Amino acid sequence: xxxxxxxxxxxxxxxxxxxxxxxxxxxxxxxxxxxxxxxxxxxxxxxxxxxxxxxxxxxxxxxxxxxxxxxxxxxxxxxxxxxxxxxxxxxxxxxxxxxxxxxxxxxxxxxxxxxxxxxxxxxxxxxxxxxxxxxxxxxxxxxxxxxxxxxxxxxxxxxxxxxxxxxxxxxxxxxxxxxxxxxxxxxxxxxxxxxxxxxxxxxxxxxxxxxxxxxxxxxxxxxxxxxxxxxxxxxxxxxxxxxxxxxxxxxxxxxxxxxxxxxxxxxxxxxxxxxxxxxxxxxxxxxxxxxxxxxxxxxxxxxxxxxxxxxxxxxxxxxxxxxxxxxxxxxxxxxxxx
Amino acid sequence: xxxxxxxxxxxxxxxxxxxxxxxxxxxxxxxxxxxxxxxxxxxxxxxxxxxxxxxxxxxxxxxxxxxxxxxxxxxxxxxxxxxxxxxxxxxxxxxxxxxxxxxxxxxxxxxxxxxxxxxxxxxxxxxxxxxxxx
Numbered sequence: 001x002x003x004x005x006x007x008x009x010x011x012x013x014x015x016x017x018x019x020x021x022x023x024x025x026x027x028x029x030x031x032x033x034x035x036x037x038x039x040x041x042x043x044x045x046x047x048x049x050x051x052x053x054x055x056x057x058x059x060x061x062x063x064x065x066x067x068x069x070x071x072x073x074x075x076x077x078x079x080x081x082x083x084x085x086x087x088x089x090x091x092x093x094x095x096x097x098x099x100x101x102x103x104x105x106x107x108x109x110x111x112x113x114x115x116x117x118x119x120x121x122x123x124x125x126x127x128x129x130x131x132x133x134x135x136x137x138x139x140x141x142x143x144x145x146x147x148x149x150x151x152x153x154x155x156x157x158x159x160x161x162x163x164x165x166x167x168x169x170x171x172x173x174x175x176x177x178x179x180x181x182x183x184x185x186x187x188x189x190x191x192x193x194x195x196x197x198x199x200x201x202x203x204x205x206x207x208x209x210x211x212x213x214x215x216x217x218x219x220x221x222x223x224x225x226x227x228x229x230x231x232x233x234x235x236x237x238x239x240x241x242x243x244x245x246x247x248x249x250x251x252x253x254x255x256x257x258x259x260x261x262x263x264x265x266x267x268x269x270x271x272x273x274x275x276x277x278x279x280x281x282x283x284x285x286x287x288x289x290x291x292x293x294x295x296x297x298x299x300x301x302x303x304x305x306x307x308x309x310x311x312x313x314x315x316x317x318x319x320x321x322x323x324x325x326x327x328x329x330x331x332x333x334x335x336x337x338x
Numbered sequence: 339x340x341x342x343x344x345x346x347x348x349x350x351x352x353x354x355x356x357x358x359x360x361x362x363x364x365x366x367x368x369x370x371x372x373x374x375x376x377x378x379x380x381x382x383x384x385x386x387x388x389x390x391x392x393x394x395x396x397x398x399x400x401x402x403x404x405x406x407x408x409x410x411x412x413x414x415x416x417x418x419x420x421x422x423x424x425x426x427x428x429x430x431x432x433x434x435x436x437x438x439x440x441x442x443x444x445x446x447x448x449x450x451x452x453x454x455x456x457x458x459x460x461x462x463x464x465x466x467x468x469x470x471x472x
Contacts, residue, residue, distance in 0.1 A: 225472030226411035241412065258417075259387040290386065295412040301387075 035061040035166040039158050042140070045266060045276040047177045048333070049150050050080070053143045055172060057085075059160035060136035066163035067135050071116070072127035073143075074157045076174070080146035085119040085126045088112030089137040115139075149177040178279040182267060182333045185319065188218035190326035191245055193235075196255075196305070196312045196334055204248060211235075211250035215307050216257075219245060220326040227296040230321045230328045232257060232303055237292035253308040256287040257294040260315075261301045268317035268331035269300065282313040282335040297321065297328065311338055364456060368429060373454030375425035378462055381405045382421040386414055386437070393469050403462045411469040415441035420464065427454025440466045 042054040059068060073085055095107030105111065115137050116128040128139060143156070155173030183199045193207035194200075194216040207214045214235055221228045221243055233241050235251035263281075264273040287306040294303040302317045314334035321328045361369045381396040396407040409415070417437045422430055431450040440447060443466060451460045 223471055226469055228411065258414075259385065259389075261387045261389050289416055291412075291414045291416075293412060296410070 031062065033062060033065070035059065035065075035160065035162045035164075035168050037158065037160055037168045037170050039170045039172055041172065041175075046180070046278040047145055047149075047154075047175055048180050048182050048267060049145050049147055049177065050182055051145055051267060052082075053145065053154075053175060055141040055143075055156070055158070056138050057141055057158045057160075057170070058136075058138040059168065061162050061164075061166065063135045065135075065166075067133050068115075068130045068137055069161045069163050070127060070129050071137070071139055071158070071160045072125055073141050074125050074159075075143055076124070076155045077146060077149045077152065078124045079121070079126070080144040082142070082144040083121055083126060084142055085128050086112070086140040086142075087114060087116040087118050087128045089115045089134075089139060145177055150181075151179045152177055180277070180279055180282065180333050180335050182331070184268060184331040186330050186332065188328045188330060190218070190220045192218050193251075194218060194232075196307055196314050196332070199332065199334075207251060208248035211248065212253070214251050215253055215255045215305070215312075217242065217245065217247070218328060219243075220321075220323070220328070222323075229296040229298070229323075230318070231293060231295045231297060232305075232316070233294075234292035234308070236308070241293040241295070254292050255308055256290045256306045257292060258285075258287055258290040258304045259294045259297070259301065260304055263302055263304075263315065263317075264300055265302075265315065265317055265331075265333065268315075268333065269319070277315045277333050279335060282315065282333070283337070285313060287313070311336065313337055364429075366429065369427065369454075370456050371427045371454040373425070373427045374458050376428055376451050376453035376458040376460045377425050378405060378422055378449075378451060379425065380423040381407060381464070383407055383409060383440075383466075384419040384421065385410075386417040388419065391418070403460055405462055405464045406467070407464065408467045408469055411471065413468065415439070415443075415466065415468070420447075422449070424451055425453070428452060440464070443467070 037059040039055055039057045042056055043052060047053055059071060090110050090112050093105050093107060093109040093111045098105050098111055100113055115132045115134050116130045119126050119128045153174035153176050157169055157171050159167060159169035161167040188194060188201060193202040193214045195213040196215045197213055216232045217235055219231050219233060234253060234255040235247050236254035263277060264275050265277040266273050266275060285304055287304060297318050299318060299321055302315060304315050306313045312334050314332055317331045319329040319331055361371055364370050377400045378398050381398060383392045385391040391409045391413045393408045393410055396405055398405050416439045418440050420434055420438055424430060429452050431452060447464045449462050451462060
């Protein structure tokens with residue numbers, strides 16, 4: 001009985017082994033026999049007026065069917081100046097001499113091969129005409145977000161045509177564009193006056209002529225016993241925090257300020273860091289319990305602020321402080337709250 | 339063999355008896371232990387930007403039950419995050435669950451440290467002073 005039972009199990013086992021050894025034959029999948037396309041969005045983060053939205057648009061057809069004739073992108077809202085479609089197809093270099101240019105480049109370099117004539121933009125449409133006999137290409141598209149797109153959604157239709165008359169298209173979006181406004185690389189010199197509402201730096205005379213516009217005063221002070229350093233102070237703050245400065249008459253805005261060392265916005269920090277300050281951050285932040293000054297600001301730190309009239313909230317990122325020159329370079333994102 | 343099995347069962351019983359000895363839990367879900375230690379071992383103050391605003395070390399007096407700490411000039415005293423390290427199993431009352439307003443320097447904040455056995459309570463005063471210009 002024990003032998004019969006054992007033989008039965010052995011038979012079952014062998015059956016499984018034989019069945020498992022039957023391998024399905026692999027067949028190399030065939031590519032599409034027509035013009036195909038695909039697209040990815042390359043840029044990350046919230047969409048802010050003045051910034052780019054970047055895409056990579058790929059198109060190909062079998063070599064025996066013809067070559068690519070043209071590629072174009074139609075945006076639902078015309079892009080701002082600087083919007084373009086690359087006329088080069090890029091690959092990642094493995095290092096050494098670049099065949100197309102003869103230059104020596106490091107491995108990992110982004111190498112562009114010209115495949116078309118430089119793009120032509122006409123209102124909402126940006127187009128590249130291929131000049132090289134190529135059946136596959138990936139072109140990058142950079143859309144500069146225009147002022148007209150603020151608070152709206154923008155979408156894109158990518159399309160390609162081939163020499164055999166075929167055409168394809170690919171829709172991307174819609175993408176919401178925030179209401180945030182941005183200005184980068186503003187240089188503040190010692191005792192200068194800054195307006196959030198018009199993104200302008202004033203000297204004393206200009207500030208005196210526009211007292212209602214001045215939200216902040218930039219000071220650099222080296223004071224014994226304390227860390228004052230580079231500071232942003234409201235004109236209406238206690239004079240203790242405006243040492244050595246006589247504020248022109250009429251400047252009394254009290255801007256609430258909160259220091260923040262962790263929110264290093266990528267848009268403001270020259271594409272470093274992975275943090276983005278978005279509309280919702282500025283809408284939701286409550287600064288009413290915060291003081292009217294931010295002292296001892298350092299490289300890569302920042303402040304959140306709300307103007308005295310409650311009209312604007314903003315985030316200021318410190319790009320660079322210069323102790324020798326007594327200056328500070330900042331980049332700002334602001335949101336109109338009304 | 340029988341002796342081995344008997345010893346094993348006996349061992350299991352002993353372990354399970356020990357496991358059944360549970361400490362009681364207080365209203366915060368924390369174990370009430372046998373420890374009577376009751377003190378603050380270290381103290382830190384962070385500003386609204388979560389950076390340290392303390393100047394020098396905080397002076398903790400476990401006899402006078404005071405914590406004296408100086409903060410940077412210009413520190414926003416209304417928005418500070420205190421951090422306490424306590425004796426093992428002790429807890430703090432009131433709990434720190436967000437920013438604390440230390441701006442009333444005339445009436446310093448008071449915190450009670452409660453020992454692990456919840457029988458010893460010590461009332462600490464946190465005195466904040468602000469760095470001054472020289």
